Amino acid sequence: MLAIMEHLGRRTVRGLDELGYAGSLLxxxxxxxxxxxxxxxxxxxxxxxxxxxxxxxxxLPIATLLATAxxxxxxxxxxYSLGLFGAQSFAHVGIGLALVREFAPLIIGVxxxxxxxxxLAARLSTMTINQEVDAxxxxxxxxxxxxxxxxxxxxxxxxxxxxxxxxxxxxxxxGMFVSASLDVSFAAYVSNTAxxxxxxxxxxxxxxxxxxxxxxAIIAAVNGSRVTGGSEGVGRVTTRxxxxxxxxxxxADMVFGFLATR
Amino acid sequence: xxxxxxxxxxxxxxxxxxxxxxxxxxxxxxHYGSSQVLFGLDLAVRESEIMxxxxxxxxxxxxxxxxxxxxxxxxxxAIRLLGQDTGRLNxxxxxxxxxxxxVAFQGGALFSSLTIQENIKLPLREHTRLxxxxxxxxxRMKLEVVNLSSCGDLMPSELSGGMLKxxxxxxxxxxxxxxxxxxxxxxxxxxxxxSALDDLILRLREAMEMTVxxxxxxxxxxxxxxxxxxxxxxGRILEVGTPRQVRESASERVQNLLNRRAxxxxxxxxxxxxxxxxxx
Numbered sequence: 001m002l003a004i005m006e007h008l009g010r011r012t013v014r015g016l017d018e019l020g021y022a023g024s025l026l027x028x029x030x031x032x033x034x035x036x037x038x039x040x041x042x043x044x045x046x047x048x049x050x051x052x053x054x055x056x057x058x059x060l061p062i063a064t065l066l067a068t069a070x071x072x073x074x075x076x077x078x079x080y081s082l083g084l085f086g087a088q089s090f091a092h093v094g095i096g097l098a099l100v101r102e103f104a105p106l107i108i109g110v111x112x113x114x115x116x117x118x119x120l121a122a123r124l125s126t127m128t129i130n131q132e133v134d135a136x137x138x139x140x141x142x143x144x145x146x147x148x149x150x151x152x153x154x155x156x157x158x159x160x161x162x163x164x165x166x167x168x169x170x171x172x173x174x175g176m177f178v179s180a181s182l183d184v185s186f187a188a189y190v191s192n193t194a195x196x197x198x199x200x201x202x203x204x205x206x207x208x209x210x211x212x213x214x215x216x217a218i219i220a221a222v223n224g225s226r227v228t229g230g231s232e233g234v235g236r237v238t239t240r241x242x243x244x245x246x247x248x249x250x251x252a253d254m255v256f257g258f259l260a261t262r
Numbered sequence: 263x264x265x266x267x268x269x270x271x272x273x274x275x276x277x278x279x280x281x282x283x284x285x286x287x288x289x290x291x292x293h294y295g296s297s298q299v300l301f302g303l304d305l306a307v308r309e310s311e312i313m314x315x316x317x318x319x320x321x322x323x324x325x326x327x328x329x330x331x332x333x334x335x336x337x338x339x340a341i342r343l344l345g346q347d348t349g350r351l352n353x354x355x356x357x358x359x360x361x362x363x364x365v366a367f368q369g370g371a372l373f374s375s376l377t378i379q380e381n382i383k384l385p386l387r388e389h390t391r392l393x394x395x396x397x398x399x400x401x402r403m404k405l406e407v408v409n410l411s412s413c414g415d416l417m418p419s420e421l422s423g424g425m426l427k428x429x430x431x432x433x434x435x436x437x438x439x440x441x442x443x444x445x446x447x448x449x450x451x452x453x454x455x456x457s458a459l460d461d462l463i464l465r466l467r468e469a470m471e472m473t474v475x476x477x478x479x480x481x482x483x484x485x486x487x488x489x490x491x492x493x494x495x496x497g498r499i500l501e502v503g504t505p506r507q508v509r510e511s512a513s514e515r516v517q518n519l520l521n522r523r524a525x526x527x528x529x530x531x532x533x534x535x536x537x538x539x540x541x542x
Contacts, residue, residue, distance in 0.1 A: 131371040132373055135371035139384065140360030
């Protein structure tokens with residue numbers, strides 16, 4: 001019993017320690033983004049753009065595929081469930097709101113977490129083990145502003161952009177299925193959907209994606225920079241970063257959804 | 263007079279309190295968690311001197327180096343580099359100081375996503391307003407110094423261990439630092455490559471008048487390059503002196519280290535058991 005309590009205590013302390021470290025990483029990243037140039041430690045635009053290409057542009061094909069699949073899936077399920085009540089003509093309402101407010105930001109968050117979050121954790125952990133992070137510090141380069149801040153900024157910019165893209169692609173894919181199934185024109189579907197969706201719905205989804213971006217980047221950075229144990233450790237922290245980020249995204253999604261609809 | 267004897271004589275003369283200290287360590291304590299690894303170290307390294315820090319595994323030499331290059335903060339005591347107390351410097355002051363310090367890490371620590379040339383240019387890119395062409399020229403000059411002039415466009419993964427270390431030296435000296443630190447420069451290298459690296463360190467000191475601190479456990483290499491040697495043992499300084507003084511040291515522990523006897527042989531068995539039992 002004592003051993004279990006001790007174990008729980010240790011895990012709690014470690015969790016709080018990681019939470020504090022995550023806060024300090026976020027604070028430091030924002031600090032260098034705003035004041036870095038004044039301190040001769042600028043967050044370089046070239047690094048941010050390079051990360052934006054990696055996080056956003058290179059993810060476009062897979063994001064398009066996933067958004068198409070989600071759009072089709074929502075259309076199929078909506079038509080089926082509403083068909084039970086003979087209300088298929090209202091399918092665009094559920095599809096539009098569910099996709100823009102929920103599914104597009106969530107699926108993009110999951111995608112970026114698995115793709116770029118894991119890459120950041122692996123990169124930071126490898127650099128830590130190879131003393132590259134020590135070398136940065138010895139050269140006089142703050143590792144947070146050099147490695148973490150550009151990725152954080154890139155994610156905060158590119159996740160909402162990818163989410164908007166997923167909104168468009170998903171709605172289009174769903175529209176094609178719905179218009180073919182209900183024998184209505186695609187233009188009518190678009191017009192009906194546009195009537196249902198408000199700017200508030202769009203901002204709800206985009207706000208979530210910004211929150212997910214911060215979570216993915218910081219969780220990857222926390223895990224990557226706290227690696228121990230050589231190449232085995234790299235694998236361990238990379239997996240941990242993805243699992244933690246996915247869990248955080250889903251919990252944050254729930255909390256955000258709850259608070260935003262009060 | 264042999265060249266070795268001449269070198270020792272010059273070293274002793276250099277150590278004749280003429281040059282002011284480039285590095286001063288006073289009362290340095292260091293802890294990792296609850297265990298203390300350095301105990302009140304006092305050390306001075308004079309300008310243009312090559313100081314070699316030696317010791318067995320766990321002696322604290324790497325910890326001392328990490329404190330000297332500012333990667334760790336002392337638990338107690340002070341470190342003065344080029345006359346500046348590192349503990350009292352603000353971020354801007356520390357940044358200025360770091361520009362005058364070069365560090366060559368054990369495995370090179372080159373950034374794997376950058377070419378060798380880009381690695382060498384990184385400190386210039388971060389700390390100067392030089393244009394791209396000037397940085398290219400400076401990087402190529404440093405690559406020539408370390409005999410890697412044809413390797414600028416290669417990635418670190420394409421270099422051998424010895425070449426990586428030389429590339430790391432090129433990056434460390436690209437800002438023409440006053441202090442140059444080496445972490446185990448000979449580790450993992452064959453004797454020929456290791457000797458060539460020793461020659462490079464000597465050449466750099468002569469050409470650029472740098473103060474050089476080398477952490478190593480390679481006795482042969484240490485005696486070849488050192489003006490003075492500091493022997494660390496369990497976080498305490500055992501001996502500081504010229505290679506001749508160290509070689510003639512009356513300390514049994516020093517002689518054990520120089521003769522590469524197993525460290526366990528000089529550990530008190532009861533003390534060792536107590537440590538294994540968790541310091542009870």
